[in-house]
Amino acid sequence: MKGRVLDGTALVMAPEDNVATALEDLDAGDRLADADPPVTVAEEVPFGHKVALADIAAGDPVRKYGEVIGEATEPIAAGEWVHTHNCESTRGRGDRAAEATADGPGGGESV
Template sequence: MKGEVLDGTALVMADDDTVATALEDLDEGDRLADADPPVTVAEEVPFGHKVALADIAAGEPVRKYGEVVGEASEPIARGEWVHTHNCESTRGRGDRAAAADITGSPGEDR
C-alpha cells in the first residue's frame, strides 16, 4: 500500500499532507504516536474522515493524498476533526473560477 499508516488507525499519503484519513472511528484522546510530531485526537473522528496533523489557519489549504482538497474556513487545531464544519472544498468550484475570470488573476493588467 502507498502512504503510511499511523498506529494502524489513520492513513497519510504524502509528506506534505496536513490531514490523515481515519481507517476506523477515532475517539477523543486516541494518540497517533507514529505521526511526526505525535497527535492526540481532540474529538471523535468517524471512519473515513480527516484528522488534522498540524494547526491549519483559516484560509490555508487542507492537503490530503498530496493534493489540496479544501480550505480551512476557521482555524483548525492539530488533532481536530476536519470536515464541512471547518473546511470548505475547493474542488469543482465553478463559482471561484467565474470570480477569477471577472477579477483577473493577481498582477494581470486590465
C-alpha cells in the first residue's frame, strides 16, 4: 500500500499532505499518535472522510495525494473534520483556470 497508515485508522498518502483519510469512523478524542506531531481527533470523522493533521488557515491549500485538492474556506484546527463545510474543491475548476489565465501574463485573454 502506498502512503502511511496512522495508528491503523487513517491514511496519509504523501509526506506533504495536511489531511489524512479515515480508514474507519473516527470519534472525538481518538488519537493519531503516529502523526508528526500527534493529533487528537476533535469531532466525529466518518469513514473515507478527511481529518486535518495540522492547523489550516482560511484560504490555505488542503493537500491530499501530495496535491492541492481544495482550499480552506475557514480556519481548520488540527484534528477537525475537513469536508464541504470548511473546504472548497479546487480540482476541475475551469472558472479558477480562467481567472488565473486572465490575471497572468498576456493581459486578460483566456485560452
